[in-house]
Amino acid sequence: MKAVLLTGYGGLEKLEYREDIPVPRPGRDEVLIRVGAAGVNNTDLWTREGVYGTEDDPQATGGWRRGEQMEFPRIQGMDIVGRIIAVGDGVPKSRIGERVIVDFVLRCGEGEEGLINAALIGSERDGGFAEYVAVPAENAIAIDAPLSDEELATFPTAYLTAEHMLNRARVVGGETVFVTGASGGVGSALLQLARLRGARVLALVGEGKEDGARELGAEGVISRGVSDLSSTVAGITGGHPVDVVADVVGGETFSDLLRVLKPLGRYVTAGAIAGPMVQLDLRTLYLKHLELIGSTIGTRKEFVDMIGYIEEGKVQPLLAGTYPLSEIKRAQEDFRSKSFFGKLVLVP
Template sequence: MNALDADNVPPTMRAVLLTGHGGLDSLVTSDEAPTPTPQTGEVLVRVGACGLNNTEINTRTGWYDSMVESSLSEELGVHGRDDGAASSWNKASVEFPRIQGSAVVGRIASVGRGADPGRIGERVLVDPSIRDEDLPVRAQIAEYLGSERDGGFAEYVAVPSNNAHVVDSPLSDAELATFPCSYDTAEEMLDRAELAKGETVAITGAAGGVGTALIQLALARGAHIIAIAGASKEARLRELGAHDFVARDSGAVREEVEKLVGERGVDVVADVVGGAMFGTVLKLLRRGGRYATAGAIGGPTTKIDLRDLIYKDLEMYGITNPTALTFTRLVEIIQTGRVKPLLQEVFPLSELRAAQAQMLKRAHVGKYVVVP
């Protein structure tokens, strides 16, 4: 391995800059963006690849703002909004220009004061959640890579040394970049819901990045999986390991699931759709069942029948970002080969707009990745 040091780091780099909230035209490629300097306790990572996730589109379009009630449609993702919606996931304002990109894999090129210089040259998978450990464990996320601080849609990114996890894997950089954000979120959902061997889990949005991660991680726990997604995705999700499949667009999701499990219901629902689907999936749960959500691609506002929550003694978990322990556990799972990357397509960084446009069509199963 050839060690890299600060003397070999150029003063400027290629990056895609988010110039403001809006459509795809707010993403501008620059070959003269300043290369970040790692601060105290930080490392500079030379990006090998960076995966695409919904969070970048949500931030770009202002979807996280509480004034937004629509789903993240292709129209919204391509053209943006015109109503001033501008909050990030934690209600903070995003500073522009911002380099997005949360799912980074690469090698450490240099280190800041207080970081171990022996780490230079290490191949790392980056935990995108920047935490304040003085806060309660469920409230530690202070910044998110590509949102409150610059991320990996660039040749270099600076992150706290603790967030750069050494990864020993034969997988390519592009393959490894399919894991952060989606798989750590999915693992946190299943961990919080305490999904156990032999239990049945219904997964909505099962063809997306988090959905396919949920399938693989639930299989690793020995659970029985009912995948809920568009009808065209059935063959690929069964190939991935889903035991049963229900078409989201059948108009009878509840009835189809009940045919599979009977009136007793499922043990866990892992939901990334929300919207009109929310009331339906609550009715799928057995008494004492557990519901975990980490997304609302079907829309952020919905109705709830409190009788389902109360008289079935349900547990409900909202997942924003996983804990540090969850990301550490994910790296171990990746290294043992218990999950496999679902790499849909690789784009050069300069074609990020095209990659996001393709992602917004929702025709894929797996992840899109860009490489510098």
Template sequence: MDLPKTMRAMVTMGHGDLDQMVWHENWPRPDPGPGEVLLRVRACGLNNTDVNTRSGWYSKTVESGTTGGALDAASEDATWGGAAVTFPRIQGADVCGEIVMVGEGVAASRVGERVITDNWLRDKNDPLNKSKTGYYGSERDGGFAEYTVLPAENVIAVNSDYTDAELATFSCSYSTAEGMLTRAKVAGDDTVLVPGASGGVGGAVVQLAKRRGARVIALASEAKHAEVSELGADVVLPRAPSNLKQLLQSESITVLADVVGGDNWPVWIDLLERDGRYTCSGAIAGPMVSFDLRTFYLRDLTFTGSTVIDPEVMPNLVRYIESKQIKPVLAATYDLKDLHEAQRAFIAKQHTGNIVVTP
């Protein structure tokens, strides 16, 4: 196949504001090495990791919620893993694409496969060791470009009539949600409270918790209640009602699945029943919270953080996609060259669901 030597790409030059993302018309196209494949990117989703890494929000020197703007962050711990990222870097992890070239050791028959990505870069000799993982679009170049290279095991063939943009909504949001629910051992006898249910991860939590048979109570801004209800939530309430405990007095909340944090966090924790579980994979409203240890230990609560997912999560999600057990929530599609505008919309939460860019 005759492929161009260069490609269009949005390249992040360092931590900071949106101006750190620079558009290039002739960026060198990568070649796959041994065990790798080259994808032609058809669509790439946008998620909080892209915004937080670019802005430096993950640094422990930052105590505010996600703003997407330049932050006074320490560069050495400003990424998800607490280590410095190398710039320039092509971000973007949620790729739907086509394999157009394979490296040594990869079957040539894989050329032409339509795939989505497993974004966790694992040590082949120690794949369950979370300390030896990296993230696609952070530790190596990602999908905000026309072409991208990944290890062959990180691209999963998908047989679906969803569009490329729809398929690009699944990799990050849904794997994050499934990881949270797995850590919390959510089952059919649970009632799950989901703050931020109109976001990409929140909407995925709603669907995947319902798939497990759980009862779901969603919190979202009132303008987005109809969309959240369509995802299957049993109850949809305002984002931060002053009388939430009273509204839920007839419910038994056994799991809190949170990517929001912020000032309302103590209220949500106080709703958990004895032996309840809290699972967290984000803090977009703010990472610093007020925590009463007595609530934690007197109610026998279990807290789990969830970042690195297990290897079986993405293959399972592909099966759910192919069998239509879960559906995409595509909010808007932008041209890749308009990634600045797309991130502004994402940060402002203008849409319900996921935003995708296409080269």
């Protein structure tokens, strides 16, 4: 089959497109999926580059599970949509032919506890940057939606991550949520899902992407790089501070984001695309009684909830570009450029 092998930590040269990879065979309680489309994520790039570090050494080379090394070669790709074409022992043959979207998280238990030390399809197990992939049957979730495979592949990682962030931060209707990186996959998902809860949403985006955020329901849009973020936000909100900051950017904006929060406000993060090392004035944290909340991936219930939103038409796909699998390097270069709004998808 056609597939892309990640042969080690490093640059794009570590991605090897091949057409002679054996088709995997589904083991017990597994299914074999013919991949229709697979989304591109920041995790793919960070995992390839090995930039997750460790708690002891932030500069250490390593994979998504901090302190553990990946096994190579590995087929990446977490956002998988396709059809089941074969099943292993223990799986009803009636599942053959099902259109499925893959829950990419291999949890260690139920609820939030199951996310600690969880593994990922596409990281600790081969993923969807291939024509076929074998996954646990329970992770292949049937979906009934009129959307294309490419459109469906924009949802899994971004929307599961965003839903978990909002749940961790306890966002409810009537609150004001400030979303950074709002033109990316997780950011645009946060906009839609926060609005779905009845929250008021403000968005921080790169220049030229303001209209896209407004179309998703952002009531206030700020271009990245403004000289005084706090004053700009106050001007939009009429001086009322923000209840929740949902951040996937990090970097130099971190301390500014804490300043826009109201006392007893909540800051939740699931990414650091502008840099993981930040400066924190502890006085801002303790004098305002703020909460700092870490969040990553999500629970099975949240994944099922996401599928419900899709099937009911409550969220819209933001497909910014489609690439053949053989052009994965160009897709990842374009992904890093951040010149698009939404998600990029590979088609094997």
